[in-house]
Amino acid sequence: MKDKFMIYKLSEAVKLTCKIDNELFEKFNVKRGLRNADHTGVLVGLTNIGDVVGYDRLDDGSLKPIPGKLLYRGIDIDDLVHCAQKEKRTGFEEVIYLLLSGALPDKEELDLFSHMLCESMALEKQTKIAIIDLEGQDIMNILARTVLEMYNYDPEPDDTCRDNLMRQSVDLIAKFPAIIAYAYNILRHSAKGQSLHIRHPNEDVSIAENFLYMIKGTKGYTELDVRVLDLAMILHAEHGGGNNSTFTVRVTSSTGTDTYSSIAAGIGSLKGPLHGGANLQVGKMINHLKEVITNWTDEQQIDDYFKKMLSKEVYDQKGLIYGIGHAVYTVSDPRAVLLKEMAKELAKEKGREAEFAFMNLLEERAIYAITHRKNAKTKKQVCANVDFYSGFVYDMIGLPKEVYTPLFAMSRIVGWCAHRIEELNFDDRRIIRPAYKNVSEAVEFTPLTQR
Structure with missing residues (x-):
């Protein structure tokens, strides 16, 4: 007591x-x-890796909303995705090579690199034992602790030379799918009493297919499932240096700390519900709306309910419609546009077209509701973000909710490593140290006997 x-x-x-x-x-x-007064991010650094574009700044300083663009090393994400789709191949490995090296690989380089990733995916015995010993209820926590544990098995854990940083980066990127799959299978066995399946990664298949195999087994997925998961991983691989988890990795890297400590910090940041856990919030909201909206094609019924949601009268009473709006994108989120394209195709394969149509209508009416709400503090143009469709896509693929946020980490580890390497290879490196102003008044010390 x-x-x-x-x-x-x-x-x-x-x-x-x-x-x-x-x-x-x-x-x-x-x-x-x-954030600046106009809600744009404060400029704190420069990068050659990724660019997130949602508006043009005019000569008078005002912002003009434009269709969103996401660039990896200057290349439009649309081109990367549509080219891979046209050639009927997965593209995540190509994106990894691009983000780490700064250039696209030729076919021979891509084949060798993809094979190296496959060979590096299998976990060492001590890492498997560590995951079993770190048994817990949250895979993101297990992932972070496993990454920290890997420091002990690295012969050069503190070496920050370029070659060693690249070696560590490739190894971590390759092993994240296996770590997450192992952690989930152990979780479902220990917490849910289900049978324990430990599947070793296959050689010479894509990262996306290997992950689905390790989670679901040989007959647990289709070719389209692989393509859609590969797309989701491409879209989540990088998002500029300003997103919270990547900035966390850059801040910690600027101190010169080891790769494992820095990446674990990024995982901790991504775990937050305002960052990597957003698609789970969308999923909960959509399930709620499926129950309370009796006619999934009735615009008026949806409009009335969204109005109550924004007024904090119903649902979680926070006045938010999850999955709508973004810090940078205004007219459109290119990731959401691309994922929506594949979601439509996947819904047709899975016989869930009515749900997709409902999602599409919810997106339209949510944007309308937010744009036309009374007493809004800002009239910023909004769009659906990638989280609006990602949870729906993962559910159609048949992935368990426990791996949604870890899957985000499995993709974003690529951007984290690219930004860490860049941070540690600036000609004029400086530790990142912003300022806080103390606004408390001075207080005289009172001896213990007089308190």
Whole structure:
């Protein structure tokens, strides 16, 4: 009881110690959330890796919304995806090579690189044992702890020369699918009492297919499932240096810390529900809407319910429609556009076309509801983001919800490694250290006997 009382007392003190007048943020021109007054991100660095484009800045400083673009090393993501689809091949391995090296591989280079990734995917005995020992309820936590454990088995864990950084990056990228698959299979056995299946990765198949095989077995997926998962991984591989998890990796890398510590920090950031867990929030909302909307084709019924959601009257009463809106994209999120294309094809294969049509209508009416709501603080143009369709796609493929956010990490590890390598190879390296202004008043010390 005494311990609980002390925790309560300390917790109550936080009510005062964490209170800061909002006017002080304006007085000292604090960029809250590292955002400018127009909601754009504060420029804190330069990169050659990825570019996220959602608007043009006009001569008068105002922002003009434009269709979104995502560029990997200057190449439009649309071109990367549509070329791979046209040639009827997976493209994630090509994207890995591009983001790490800065150039597209030729066929021989891509074949050799893909084979190297396959060979590196199998886990060492000590890593398998570590995953079993780290048994837990959350795969993201298991992933982070396994990455930290891998430091102990690396012969040069602290070496930050280019060759060693690239070796570590390729090894981690290759092993993430196997770590996540092992962790899930052990979780379903220990927590759900289901049979334990440990499948070793196959040689000379894509990362996407290997992941589905390790999770679901040989007959658990179709060719289209592989193509759609490969697409999702391409779309999540990189998103500029400003997204929270990548910035976390850059901040930690700037200190010179080891690769495993930096990547584990990125995993911790991505785990947050405002970042990597967003597609789970969308999934919960969609399931709720399937129940409360009695006619999935009735626009008025959907409009009325979204109005109540935005007014904090129904659902979780937070006034949000999950999966709609983005910090940068305005007219469209190119990732959502590409994923929606494949979602339509996948829904047809799975016999879930009515659900896809419902999702499509929800997207349209949600944008309308947000754009036309009364008393809105901003009239920023909004669009569906990639999270709106990703959870639906994963569900159609038959992936368990426990791997949704880890799958994001399995893709974004590529961008993390590319940004870490860039951060550690600037000619004029500097530790990233922003400032916080203390606004508390000076207090005289009172001796213990006089308190």
